[in-house]
Structures are given as structure tokens and as C-alpha cells.
Amino acid sequence: MNSQANALPLLIGTAQRAAVESLQAQLLSFGVPVLVFSRKSALLAALHEQPALAVLIDEAGLEDAATDDVLPLLTRLYKGTVFCITSDVPVIRQIALMRLGVTGFLSWPIDTQRLIDRLDQLADAGKGNPYRVLVVDDSETITRWVSHILQEAGMQVRTLHNPLDIFLALDRFRPEIVLMDVYMPECGGDEMARLIRQHPQFDSIPIVFLSTETSRGRQWQARSMGGDDFLIKNQESDELLASVSITAERYRRLRQWMTRDSLTGLLDHTHLIQQLEVQTVAARAQSYPLSYAMIDIDHFKQVNDLHGHAVGDRVIKSLARLLRQMAPLSDLIGRYGGEEFAIIMPGLSQIRAAQRMDEIRMAFFQLRHLVGEVTLQVSFSAGVAALEDGMSASQLVEAADRALYQAKRAGRNQIGMATMC
Structure with a gap:
């Protein structure tokens, strides 16, 4: 569980x-601590003492100062996002507030879910998850040179000297780009790229050839066998860094679009099951x-029928966010379909997993x-099953599904546990 x-x-x-007490409680339940200040000096002192995710300031002002007087001082201390809470102010007033440092607007009463979505975007932007790069080259000199450049830029790099071991590295490291030599003793890089493309789970990973080959014809031939680009060894480090960054970022965005549910940002059904199969084997x-x-x-269904599908979507998004916060590994959570979700928990026994699920249920x-x-x-109700000897991924899903319906039959709002065979 993430620590607040x-x-x-x-x-x-x-x-x-009083107007933000409910908002404060809601955000805290999502793991976002909130500090409320009614006086200018206290707000500025807090900004001076600690970093903040964002600042919300009331357009109507504080007890001892108008917003227009607070903003210039606030923006000197804080360079992050400043939301202004307003009540139907005209456009000319919004422009004036933006000139004073406001970066966004919220309306009274504050929509908690929309605010959380915007805060999530800020938090994700601040994480700066490093790109994962796999370098495949039989030359120790080249792998050391490439690794140094990319690691200095904050990327995670794994090196491999024998291309025949690449599938193990792809499984375990899950790179976002592969830099591979064309000419290696064991096999050609273009041959290995062609083999990688035979595996659906690796089909979209960018493969960039890194070689001394300068013949454009040979380069295009290599790319036609499964490569995405061709870089010359010992080129300028800035060019290498830019090429890797652009390609990895494009893959990351494409991967997000391909594998994630559009409403929740969690794994979609297909990729959730793929991950379960991978985790089962591991x-x-x-x-x-x-x-x-x-x-x-x-x-x-009652939520949708009584309050509308928009409210139902907000409930789904609320649960998705809570799961990302409290589940052991946020990249192993998926939307199974509709109002159903699933979590893969490697390293946890059935008892420990059930305890974790009960914590999430109560939250x-x-x-x-x-x-x-x-x-x-x-x-919500949940069912938990543990992988047993000889059990396949589909059998694990069936066991958890049976435990879920056991929990529902017992009265809902509880955790069911699959019977161990």
C-alpha cells in the first residue's frame, strides 16, 4: 500500500x-493529503517549507488578503500548478488571473473526481519513469559506450552479448527499445529481429540496428527484416540519445493506447490475461x-439506473485509482470488463492477498x-485464488471467479477465497 x-x-x-472539508476527506481517502490555509502568511510559509503537488486558491480571497495580492508572492515561491477556484467569473477576469500565475480553473462546488484526474496527470508527469533500453552487441566496448550515454541521461539499460539469450531478456526486462548490432558471431541482428517479430508479445517493440554498416541498401535490407531504424556506431552521443528517446517515447504512448482501457487507464482484458500468463510461468x-x-x-446496475452512466463511470474511475494506489504492483491491474476488475499479485500468498484486498475493499x-x-x-466484492501445482492461468481465473460469486452469494461487500485443492 502506498504511504500517504x-x-x-x-x-x-x-x-x-467549511466548503472544502468534504473535499479534504475525499482526497485523503484517495491518498492525497490536503492542507487548508485561511491566512496568507500560513499559506506562504507552507510553500516555503515543503514541496506541493499543486495549489488551489479561492478567487474570493483569504481571510486577510485578496487573491490578486497573494498570487504574486505565491508564484515567487512556487513554480508548480496553481488552480483558481471560481464562481462564474468573466473571461477577462480569468485572463487577469492567468497573468498573475494561475494555470487552471476549478468551479464551486469542486468536482472531486475531475480534480483527482487532474492531480493524477500532474503526479504521472512528475514521475519521469526512465526508458528501458536493451543493448545487444558482442562488443564490450560498444555496450559500455552506449550504456554510459543512456544511463547518464537517466535511462535503465541492460546489455546482452549473446543474441541467443534475447528472449529471456525481453521477458524479464520488458524493454521499450532494443538496440542491436547487425553483425554478430552467433547470428545476424536482422535474423534475430525477424525471429522476434514471430512472437506477438514482442511484435511492436522498436528494434533499432546499431552498426558500422554505411551501405544504404544493406541498411534497408536489414530494416525490411523487422528493424525500425538504423544508427551508425560511434555517432555523436546527442544524436544517439535523441533517437533512442524519441523512439522509446513513441512506443510508450503507442503501448499505452494499445494495452490500456480508455476509461480507467488500467490494462484491458486481453493484455491483463497475457500478463497473467507471463506471471504464471515466472x-x-x-x-x-x-x-x-x-x-x-x-x-x-442500480448505480447506472438511478444516477446515470456518467456517475457509473465516475465510480469505476474511483475504484481504478484506488487499485492503482493500494495494489502491490500498479502495472498488474486490469479492467476485466464492465464493472469487473482483476489484480495479479506475484509474491503474495492467498491469505496475504485476501488481506490486501480487504484493505482495499474497506477503503x-x-x-x-x-x-x-x-x-x-x-x-465491491472480490474473490482471491492462489496458483497451485499444475494450474493454468485460465484455471486460476476460474478459481478466483468462483470465489467472487461465493462472496456475492454470502451478502456482498466481502472477500471470498478459493478452496485449495
Whole structure:
């Protein structure tokens, strides 16, 4: 579970403390600590003492200062995102506030889910996840040169001198780009690229050839066998860095679009099952426990029927965000379909996985979804199964699904556990 103590706080400056009490509680339940200040000096002191995820300031001002007086001082101390909370102010006023340093606007009453979405975008932008680069070359000199350049730029680099071991590296390291020599003793890089393209799970990984070959005809021939680009060895380091960065970023965005559910940002059904198959093989090969949980939002049809599909989507997104926060590995969570989710938990026994799921269940049940003047409380049920000897990935899914329906039959809002064979 992610520690809220390590999360950057959201700072709110407003004279209307009561108006943000519910917002403060909601954000805290999502793991976003909130500090509220009604006086200028306290808000500025907090910005001076600690970093913040973002600042929200009331257009109506604080108890002891107008917003126009606070913003110039605030933006000297803080270079991050500043949202202004407004109530139907004209465009000319919004322009004036932007000139004072406001970067976005929110309206009273604040839509918690939309604010959380925007905060998530800020947090993701600040993570700066390094690109993963696999360098395949029989030359120690070349791999050391390439690794030095890319690691200095903050990338994660793995090197491989024998191309025949590449599938193990692809499985374990999951690179976002492969830099591969064309001429190697064991096999040609173009031959290996052609072989890699025979495997659907690796078909879209960019393969960039790195070689001394200067013949354009030979370069195009190599690319036709599965490569995406061709770079000359010992070129300028800036050119190498730029080429790798551009290609890896394009792959990352394409991969996100290809593998993620558009509403939640979690793995879609197909890629969730692919990940489960990969994790099942790895758990069996390395002899560690693996658990799998199926989740279903209780009475979700009633939510849609009574409050509309837009509210239902907000509930789904709320659960998705909570799962990303509290699940052991955020990249092993998927939307199974509709209001169903699933989590792959390598390294956790069934008991430990069930305990973790129960923590998430209680946290989700504590959330309050504001629908106009109505506060909506929603629960979920889950089933947890553990990988046993001889069990396939599909059998693990079936076991967790049976445990889920066991929990639903027992009254919902609880965790069911698959019976061990």
C-alpha cells in the first residue's frame, strides 16, 4: 500500500474552510493529503517549507488578503500548478488571473473526481519513469559506450552479448527499445529481429540496428527484416540519445493506447490475461507464490439506473485509482470488463492477498461519491485464488471467479477465497 506520508500535499488557500472539508476527506481517502490555509502568511510559509503537488486558491480571497495580492508572492515561491477556484467569473477576469500565475480553473462546488484526474496527470508527469533500453552487441566496448550515454541521461539499460539469450531478456526486462548490432558471431541482428517479430508479445517493440554498416541498401535490407531504424556506431552521443528517446517515447504512448482501457487507464482484458500468463510461468519457474483477485462492484446496475452512466463511470474511475494506489504492483491491474476488475499479485500468498484486498475493499466503501446533493456509497466484492501445482492461468481465473460469486452469494461487500485443492 502506498504511504500517504510520502505523497506530496495539495495546498488550498480559502476563507471558506467549511466548503472544502468534504473535499479534504475525499482526497485523503484517495491518498492525497490536503492542507487548508485561511491566512496568507500560513499559506506562504507552507510553500516555503515543503514541496506541493499543486495549489488551489479561492478567487474570493483569504481571510486577510485578496487573491490578486497573494498570487504574486505565491508564484515567487512556487513554480508548480496553481488552480483558481471560481464562481462564474468573466473571461477577462480569468485572463487577469492567468497573468498573475494561475494555470487552471476549478468551479464551486469542486468536482472531486475531475480534480483527482487532474492531480493524477500532474503526479504521472512528475514521475519521469526512465526508458528501458536493451543493448545487444558482442562488443564490450560498444555496450559500455552506449550504456554510459543512456544511463547518464537517466535511462535503465541492460546489455546482452549473446543474441541467443534475447528472449529471456525481453521477458524479464520488458524493454521499450532494443538496440542491436547487425553483425554478430552467433547470428545476424536482422535474423534475430525477424525471429522476434514471430512472437506477438514482442511484435511492436522498436528494434533499432546499431552498426558500422554505411551501405544504404544493406541498411534497408536489414530494416525490411523487422528493424525500425538504423544508427551508425560511434555517432555523436546527442544524436544517439535523441533517437533512442524519441523512439522509446513513441512506443510508450503507442503501448499505452494499445494495452490500456480508455476509461480507467488500467490494462484491458486481453493484455491483463497475457500478463497473467507471463506471471504464471515466472512464478512456477522461480518458485514464488502468485495470487489473483477478481473484483465486481456491488449493485452497479442500480448505480447506472438511478444516477446515470456518467456517475457509473465516475465510480469505476474511483475504484481504478484506488487499485492503482493500494495494489502491490500498479502495472498488474486490469479492467476485466464492465464493472469487473482483476489484480495479479506475484509474491503474495492467498491469505496475504485476501488481506490486501480487504484493505482495499474497506477503503473503497469509505469513499463518498457526490451526486448533486446526494452522497453515494458503493461497495465491491472480490474473490482471491492462489496458483497451485499444475494450474493454468485460465484455471486460476476460474478459481478466483468462483470465489467472487461465493462472496456475492454470502451478502456482498466481502472477500471470498478459493478452496485449495
